[in-house]
Amino acid sequence: MQINPESIDNANSAYEKAHDRAFSGLQEQLEAEGKQVHDLIQKIQKFQIAVPSWALGAGGTRFGRFKIGGEPRNLEEKIEDIGLLRQLTKSTDAVSLHIPWDIPTDYEGIKSHAKSYGISFDAVNSNTFQDYGQPLSYQMGSISHADKATREQAIVHNLNVIEIGRKLGSKGLTIWLADGSNFPGQSSFRKSLDHTRASLQQIYAGMPEDWKLLLEYKPYEPNFYHTVIPDWGTSMLLCRETGDRAKVLVDLGHHLPNTNIEQIVATLMQQNMLAGFHFNDSKYGDDDLSTGSIKPYQLFLIFLELVAGAADGCQTWDSISWMIDASHNTKDPLEDLMQALEAIKVAYAKALMVDRDALVQYQMTGDVVMAQECLQQAYQTDVRPLIREARIQAGGLLNPLAFYRKEKIRATLIQKRGKENRATGL
Numbered sequence: 001m002q003i004n005p006e007s008i009d010n011a012n013s014a015y016e017k018a019h020d021r022a023f024s025g026l027q028e029q030l031e032a033e034g035k036q037v038h039d040l041i042q043k044i045q046k047f048q049i050a051v052p053s054w055a056l057g058a059g060g061t062r063f064g065r066f067k068i069g070g071e072p073r074n075l076e077e078k079i080e081d082i083g084l085l086r087q088l089t090k091s092t093d094a095v096s097l098h099i100p101w102d103i104p105t106d107y108e109g110i111k112s113h114a115k116s117y118g119i120s121f122d123a124v125n126s127n128t129f130q131d132y133g134q135p136l137s138y139q140m141g142s143i144s145h146a147d148k149a150t151r152e153q154a155i156v157h158n159l160n161v162i163e164i165g166r167k168l169g170s171k172g173l174t175i176w177l178a179d180g181s182n183f184p185g186q187s188s189f190r191k192s193l194d195h196t197r198a199s200l201q202q203i204y205a206g207m208p209e210d211w212k213l214l215l216e217y218k219p220y221e222p223n224f225y226h227t228v229i230p231d232w233g234t235s236m237l238l239c240r241e242t243g244d245r246a247k248v249l250v251d252l253g254h255h256l257p258n259t260n261i262e263q264i265v266a267t268l269m270q271q272n273m274l275a276g277f278h279f280n281d282s283k284y285g286d287d288d289l290s291t292g293s294i295k296p297y298q299l300f301l302i303f304l305e306l307v308a309g310a311a312d313g314c315q316t317w318d319s320i321s322w323m324i325d326a327s328h329n330t331k332d333p334l335e336d337l338m339q340a341l342e343a344i345k346v347a348y349a350k351a352l353m354v355d356r357d358a359l360v361q362y363q364m365t366g367d368v369v370m371a372q373e374c375l376q377q378a379y380q381t382d383v384r385p386l387i388r389e390a391r392i393q394a395g396g397l398l399n400p401l402a403f404y405r406k407e408k409i410r411a412t413l414i415q416k417r418g419k420e421n422r423a424t425g426l
């Protein structure tokens, strides 16, 4: 579904006066602080976050799944949904596919379909955490499995995913390894780590030279006693033993409560080892809640490390991949993604507000109070008029969510696609 540009203009005119007032106030304040508003707008516009193909339908838990209606029935419709998000928010321009959930049948067809919506193909995701009719089961693991034939099958799957991604123009392979054990004694820590290292090396050797390997980590679930790659340290160790283009992927929800994620981000950037980000939020574990809905201040502190790491030359901003990884069964996924995209941009813009030169001075002189004031001054700034201005200048909506509701887009999708269908995914 494509929105007529005229209706975008009409919708924006309703909010124009209020926006102009708010934006000119903020602009004046930022200019008085010596900030280049034009540069800020450009940075915000340029920042695009990929959407995974599994986030467009209702997510489920192990207890069940509730229908939302109008879910995309195939890859084409998933891309259409992301195209719609792109038109409304101007904050996403890529889809991240999950194999085998989204294997294209007509590569040229799907590429031109995506292109017509301004969508490209982000990193591809392999899946060896469930069985889908392959000869050997992944119940006891995949690339870390004690059995060589099962490991080889999982390696071949990853190589196939690379081939699919290559045909689509992807530049990366994301591996989240669910392997681990549920009970002490079930598997050997050292052997499963050794097998994983050897398997990753084979997968890496099958990647084109302009690709990167994004290696995710997660402390627990689906295995609750031990996970082969439970933390950033293990992921970085494996990446170092695999190759220069293997780097660590940080999924915000994949941390134990109260973990200092911003410190992990700073360390990875310092080591030039940050591959990318999966945005979401969590209260207890991997809840996959909407980004910024629980810990927006933490998200701001993470962005501050990202902005500072890039500005200090640790890693370029463009060397990092950005994606939302969330799926739950209580919200309309498109509305949820709009909220997430907004929260990510808000955190980014607030991080750009920080007077980093002043902060360095406070750190040098041990002025803890002023260092905190410096962060708060940025964090408490309402940057939303800036985000909106960036969006309308790019041709998007002042208020995407209000437009989505007013135009009854979900009802239109239900009418077109039906109430009962379920998008592939968990």
Ligand SMILES: [Mn+2]
Pocket: 176, 216, 251, 278, 325
């Ligand atoms: Mn993830």
